[in-house]
Amino acid sequence: MNNSMPPVKRQSNIFYRWLNYGKNFADKAANILYPSTCIHCSTPISNSQSLCALCWSDLRPITEPFCPILGLPFDIDMGANTLSASAISNPPIFDRARSAFIYSDISLSIISKLKYADRPDLAKYCAQLMANILAPILEGNPILVPVPLHWTRQFNRRYNQASEIARHLAKICNLQMELTLVKRTKRTKRQVGLSAKERRKNITNAFSVNPDALNIAQSNRIILVDDVITTGATLNEIAKTLKKAGIEKIDVISFARVLNNMHI
Ligand SMILES: [Zn+2]
Numbered sequence: 154m155n156n157s158m159p160p161v162k163r164q165s166n167i168f169y170r171w172l173n174y175g176k177n178f179a180d181k182a183a184n185i186l187y188p189s190t191c192i193h194c195s196t197p198i199s200n201s202q203s204l205c206a207l208c209w210s211d212l213r214p215i216t217e218p219f220c221p222i223l224g225l226p227f228d229i230d231m232g233a234n235t236l237s238a239s240a241i242s243n244p245p246i247f248d249r250a251r252s253a254f255i256y257s258d259i260s261l262s263i264i265s266k267l268k269y270a271d272r273p274d275l276a277k278y279c280a281q282l283m284a285n286i287l288a289p290i291l292e293g294n295p296i297l298v299p300v301p302l303h304w305t306r307q308f309n310r311r312y313n314q315a316s317e318i319a320r321h322l323a324k325i326c327n328l329q330m331e332l333t334l335v336k337r338t339k340r341t342k343r344q345v346g347l348s349a350k351e352r353r354k355n356i357t358n359a360f361s362v363n364p365d366a367l368n369i370a371q372s373n374r375i376i377l378v379d380d381v382i383t384t385g386a387t388l389n390e391i392a393k394t395l396k397k398a399g400i401e402k403i404d405v406i407s408f409a410r411v412l413n414n415m416h417i
Contacts, residue, residue, distance in 0.1 A: 192275065193262040202278045204259070213255040215286070215410060223385075224250040225412065239413060245385055247392035247403045251286045252382055252410030253279075260409040264380050268314045276317030279380070279408045283318070284325045287376070290404050295374040297323050297330040300387060301337045301360070318408065319378040334366040334375075335391055344383065352386040360391050362398040377405040384411075 188197045191205035198205050204212070218230040220237035223245065227235070254260045267275040299315035307313050316332060323330040339359040344352050375395055377388055382405065392403045 192266060192278070193259050202274060208259050211257070212259050213257050215252055215255060222249055224252055224410065226255070245392070246389045246396065247377070247385075247405050249290060249404045250382060250385065250388070250406070250410075251290060251404070252407045253283045253286050254409050256381060256409045256411040264314075264409060267317070267380065268310070271311070273312045273314070273317045276314060277321045279318050280321030280325055283322060283406060283408055287322060287326055287406055290376070290406075291326065291328075293374045293402065294372045295328065295376045295402075295404070296334075296370055296372050297328050298334050298375050298377050299330075299332065300377060300379040300391065301335050303337045303340045305340055315379050318380065322378060322406075329371070331366055331370060333363050334370060335394065336361050336363060344387065349384045349386065352384050353390075356387050356390045358390075359387075360394045362394055364398075367398055367400075373399070373401045375400050375403045377403065379405065379407045381409045381411065382407040 189199065189201040189203070190196060191198050191208055192202065193204060193208040196205040196207075215224065215226050218227040218235075219225060220227070220240050221234065222240040223237050225237045225239065227237070263275060263279065266272045267279065297319045299313060299319040301307075301315075302310070302313045319330050322328070337359055338361045341355050341359050344355060347355060377391055379388065382388065385405075388405045392405075395403055
């Protein structure tokens with residue numbers, strides 16, 4: 154008998170080679186039939202899951218100077234420790250918030266497709282664009298915790314967009330992610346269209362902390378992950394629940410941020 158591979162393994166190699174040919178052919182055919190297009194305006198582009206140059210230039214990244222607590226951008230630099238009026242008049246329960254982009258047509262378009270158009274694949278793109286703003290607040294071995302959906306909403310949508318973003322962020326930044334630490338126990342009304350006061354009332358006592366996950370968590374630092382921060386009412390309510398359970402430091406991070414003067 155020669156030293157060639159056993160027949161079964163050779164057969165399986167041939168099978169996988171044909172499978173690969175098939176897959177490559179299917180990928181090429183898919184590219185011809187469905188060329189990569191801009192997430193927002195559908196202009197053909199070379200990269201899949203991306204924006205065209207024009208839409209990219211319309212994205213509004215949040216860069217310094219910004220409020221060190223709420224992450225709200227300032228028009229002019231007033232010094233490193235200057236707080237925004239909102240952080241002074243209505244200090245949040247969480248410690249710091251950071252968002253990658255100001256809420257705009259383009260960021261809304263990406264988030265809407267991620268949430269409502271069955272495009273969980275876009276979470277990877279969002280996470281890649283959020284990694285830079287996460288890096289400066291990574292001290293103390295934090296754990297990423299996505300804002301949970303109520304199970305009925307997650308059942309209908311099939312996935313939680315915040316979990317999908319957190320999963321990719323954890324991979325990119327080599328962090329632990331904990332999906333079961335916070336549970337949404339109350340099925341709340343959608344926050345869209347509610348005033349800040351109504352949002353706070355709607356979300357009160359909507360979350361609980363899983364004591365088993367709390368015992369397993371190796372850190373008392375949490376970074377909550379969400380797609381959009383609007384008034385911060387949901388994140389404040391989760392931070393209140395987590396601080397009551399003994400978590401010391403809670404930061405929040407989102408893809409987009411609604412500014413105070415915007416009405417959505
Ligand atoms: Zn475009």
